[in-house]
Amino acid sequence: MQKAFLLVALLAFFSNTVSEQVQIRELTQGICKFSADIYEQCAQSEADGNMVFSPFSMSMLLTLLSQGTNGKTFDKLRKGLYLSDNKSITADQYHELDQLIRKSAGESELSIANRIYVKRGLQLNEDFRTIAVEKFASDIESVNFIQSNETAQLINRFVEQKTKRKIKNFVKPNMFNDMTRVFLVNAIYLKSKWRYAFKRYQPWKIKFYFNETDSIWVDSLHMIKMDFNFGYLEELDAKGLEIAYGNSNFTFLIILPNNRTGLNALEVQLKNYNLSTVFDHLQITKIDVEIPKFRVETEIQMIDILKNVILISNVK
Numbered sequence: 161m162q163k164a165f166l167l168v169a170l171l172a173f174f175s176n177t178v179s180e181q182v183q184i185r186e187l188t189q190g191i192c193k194f195s196a197d198i199y200e201q202c203a204q205s206e207a208d209g210n211m212v213f214s215p216f217s218m219s220m221l222l223t224l225l226s227q228g229t230n231g232k233t234f235d236k237l238r239k240g241l242y243l244s245d246n247k248s249i250t251a252d253q254y255h256e257l258d259q260l261i262r263k264s265a266g267e268s269e270l271s272i273a274n275r276i277y278v279k280r281g282l283q284l285n286e287d288f289r290t291i292a293v294e295k296f297a298s299d300i301e302s303v304n305f306i307q308s309n310e311t312a313q314l315i316n317r318f319v320e321q322k323t324k325r326k327i328k329n330f331v332k333p334n335m336f337n338d339m340t341r342v343f344l345v346n347a348i349y350l351k352s353k354w355r356y357a358f359k360r361y362q363p364w365k366i367k368f369y370f371n372e373t374d375s376i377w378v379d380s381l382h383m384i385k386m387d388f389n390f391g392y393l394e395e396l397d398a399k400g401l402e403i404a405y406g407n408s409n410f411t412f413l414i415i416l417p418n419n420r421t422g423l424n425a426l427e428v429q430l431k432n433y434n435l436s437t438v439f440d441h442l443q444i445t446k447i448d449v450e451i452p453k454f455r456v457e458t459e460i461q462m463i464d465i466l467k468n469v470i471l472i473s474n475v476k
Contacts, residue, residue, distance in 0.1 A: 190242030
């Protein structure tokens, strides 16, 4: 079960505070649907390994991109992202969501950065520029894409700075040429302490199962007999666990299949499941929690994945 922790990244940025805001509920529910669509396609393409991704980053950049499109292109992006057909409303919703997320960070260290790199000499539409800056908090910078090495270094420095050097070598020089016109970048960094600290003063190992019989012993974080938001998700044949970050409205959501070999079935169930409803099934419960320590780095080629998501969404 190498992908057992794939699901933990999906809702990391959606706090209970966000879901309660009526004016942006449509947007957050749409992002959750988009998350499930992206997860399905990513899981199929990365079938043999772990992965981590940010559907919020993808949704934000694609929504910003959609603001500069019209006609069939806009309609396809809108449907794929589950957005309103009114660009102004969508831009206002994203601005409110972005502001709310930043306020919800509390004492967590959070950085959400957008930047548009534009071919030198090319002028962006003024309305689009205004929306990018005022509604999506995006910087805009002119570059010479022909100088691919310098451009890659410039973008990589930006991403490293915004993620405290956690993400390095984000782009490669061969991604740019004389045909490149615009390049959109989003970088997110979150560092926070748990509301209730896990025990660290003694080694704690648990069995991690790859299938019904094969397992290894792994280091883990553990907490005994503590109150957590926990519940059984019968439709998914899984359990849900919400772990709160300290002094913020952010939570870390884990969805774990009930069976050791149940991940594939869970992925199928997620296709038509509204992830925003998971929290409705959780309640304060005194439980023991054991989580294997893990580190995940993923590089995913998103072109085909996004094509499939947009295509599928437009035929529903």
